[in-house]
Each structure stands twice: as C-alpha cells, then as structure tokens.
Amino acid sequence: RKEVEQDPGPFNxxxxxxxxxxxxxxNSASQSFFWYRQDCRKEPKLLMSVYSSGNEDGRxxxxxxxxxxxxxxxxxxxxxxxxxxxxxVVIGNNRKLIWGLGTSLAVNP
Amino acid sequence: ETGVTQTPRHxxxxxxxxxxxxxxxxxxxxxxxxxxxxxxxxxELMFVYNFKEQTENNSVPSRFSPECPNSSHLFLHLHTLQxxxxxxxxxxxxxxxxxxxxxxxxxxYFGAGTRLxxx
Numbered sequence: 001r002k003e004v005e006q007d008p009g010p011f012n013x014x015x016x017x018x019x020x021x022x023x024x025x026x027n028s029a030s031q032s033f034f035w036y037r038q039d040c041r042k043e044p045k046l047l048m049s050v051y052s053s054g055n056e057d058g059r060x061x062x063x064x065x066x067x068x069x070x071x072x073x074x075x076x077x078x079x080x081x082x083x084x085x086x087x088x089v090v091i092g093n094n095r096k097l098i099w100g101l102g103t104s105l106a107v108n109p
Numbered sequence: 110e111t112g113v114t115q116t117p118r119h120x121x122x123x124x125x126x127x128x129x130x131x132x133x134x135x136x137x138x139x140x141x142x143x144x145x146x147x148x149x150x151x152x153e154l155m156f157v158y159n160f161k162e163q164t165e166n167n168s169v170p171s172r173f174s175p176e177c178p179n180s181s182h183l184f185l186h187l188h189t190l191q192x193x194x195x196x197x198x199x200x201x202x203x204x205x206x207x208x209x210x211x212x213x214x215x216x217x218y219f220g221a222g223t224r225l226x227x228x
Contacts, residue, residue: 004151032215043199043219044152049212087152091215095207099152 001026004090006100014108017078021103023088024070032091033071035062037084038102044087048073078107112136115200115220122190123228130185130223132200140206141183142217143175144199152199158183159206190227197222 005024013019025033033050048055050062050071061074071090075082085102092098113134122128134141143155157165158177172194174186183200201217 032212034212034216043221045219046216049216051212089217091207097154097207099154101149101151 003027004088004098004100006086006088006103008101008103010104010106012106012108013078015078015080017107018074018076019078019105020072020074021086021105022070022072023090023100024068025090025098026069027090027092027094027096028066028069029093030069030090031093033062033064034089035071035073036087036089038087039084047086075105078105080107080109083107113200113202113218113220115198115223117223118221119224119226121226121228122187124190124192126190127186127188129187130198130200130225132183132185132220134181134183134200134202134218134220136202136218138202138204138218139180140203141177141180142201142203142206143173143183143185144201146197146199146222156185157206164206187225190225192227195225195227197224 003026035047036044037047038044048062050064052064054063059076063072083106085104087102088100090098116131140159142157145153154167155169156175161177172189176184199222200220203217204214
C-alpha cells in the first residue's frame with residue numbers, strides 16, 4: 001500500500017457541481033494534513049490545512065477521518081477557475097513528509 | 110507575488126556541465142526544502158534544511174549537492190547529470206522543518222521552480 005494515495009482522475013464536472021476528493025494515508029500516527037492546489041506548470045500553493053474537527057473556507061470543506069485514515073476535500077458550486085490538480089500532503093509522527101500524486105479536476109462550462 | 114524566488118526559471122544543460130539552482134525566501138522562515146517533480150510522479154522531497162543544518166537527505170545521488178549558507182538562501186549544485194534528472198525542481202520554505210505543534214509552522218511556500226532539461 002502506498003503511503004499516501006489519491007485517485008489521479010481526471011474528474012470532469014460541470015460548473016456549479018459539487019465534487020469531493022479523498023486522500024488515504026497508511027501511517028495511522030500521522031499528525032499534520034494539508035491540501036495544496038497546483039495549476040498547470042505552476043508551483044503548488046496551499047489551499048487548506050486540515051484540522052481534526054474539520055474546517056471550511058468558503059466553498060471548500062476539508063475533513064479528517066482518523067479511523068479510516070483519509071482526508072477529504074469537498075468543493076461546492078465549482079467554478080471554471082477551480083480546474084487544477086489537488087495535492088494532499090501528510091506529515092507523520094516520524095516527521096516524514098509524503099505527498100500524494102494529486103487529483104486532476106476539470107470544471108467545464 | 111511569491112515570497113520564494115527561484116532562478117533560473119529554465120535550464121538546459123549537457124551531461125558534463127556544472128550548474129547551480131538558486132532559491133531565496135523573504136518570509137523569515139527557518140526551514141528550506143528542495144523537491145523534484147517529474148511527470149506522473151508525486152513530489153519527491155530531496156533535501157531539508159532547518160536553521161541552516163541539513164536534516165534530511167532522501168537518498169539523493171551525489172551529483173546533486175545542496176548548500177545552505179543561511180536561512181534565507183538555498184542552492185542546488187548540479188554536475189554530471191543524467192537525462193532522467195530532467196524535471197521541475199521546486200524550492201520551498203516553512204517556519205520550521207516538520208515540527209509537531211501548530212499546523213501553521215509546517216505550511217510550505219513554494220517558488221515557481223526551475224524546469225531542467227538534461228541533454
């Protein structure tokens with residue numbers, strides 16, 4: 001099992017749709033979780049930190065499920081500008097930092 | 110405008126060349142990182158520096174040689190590279206390196222990267 005796994009997609013959704021991505025991790029003692037966004041040929045940029053209790057930022061909601069060892073990202077009312085690759089990153093209790101491969105999202109008009 | 114700047118943005122080099130990548134951060138951070146990003150692969154963490162000291166080297170070949178003269182600057186010296194080393198090389202910084210405690214300390218900010226082609 002990979003240390004961090006994401007469905008690479010692509011996810012093709014129409015504008016206004018709600019879409020969700022998951023990211024599973026193998027180290028049950030992982031401590032820190034983040035979602036980053038990477039546009040084509042650009043650098044990754046932080047989208048959201050993921051808090052234990054879940055957190056929301058506008059149209060974006062992040063959740064952590066420790067029992068099943070995954071984090072999720074929900075995007076509501078998708079915009080064309082949301083088209084990007086969404087990367088999850090996990091920091092384990094061993095201070096090892098692992099990135100997922102990313103999930104590609106295309107929002108279509 | 111990013112607080113992390115990388116130069117050059119593009120680099121083409123032959124296998125016998127020696128070149129260096131430069132990274133500078135203006136965020137007052139204490140940790141800096143080099144990553145390699147290849148097509149269809151996750152970001153690969155190469156080196157970690159915390160307060161100028163190298164704290165992680167993820168089995169990177171010796172043809173890649175990092176240098177961190179201070180907390181704001183990071184270099185990656187390249188020599189006798191192979192074609193498979195062609196990739197996007199990203200520099201990042203954070204308040205500290207892979208610490209416990211508040212998530213904010215671990216947030217990484219990236220430079221725009223150097224796209225390297227080895228011929």
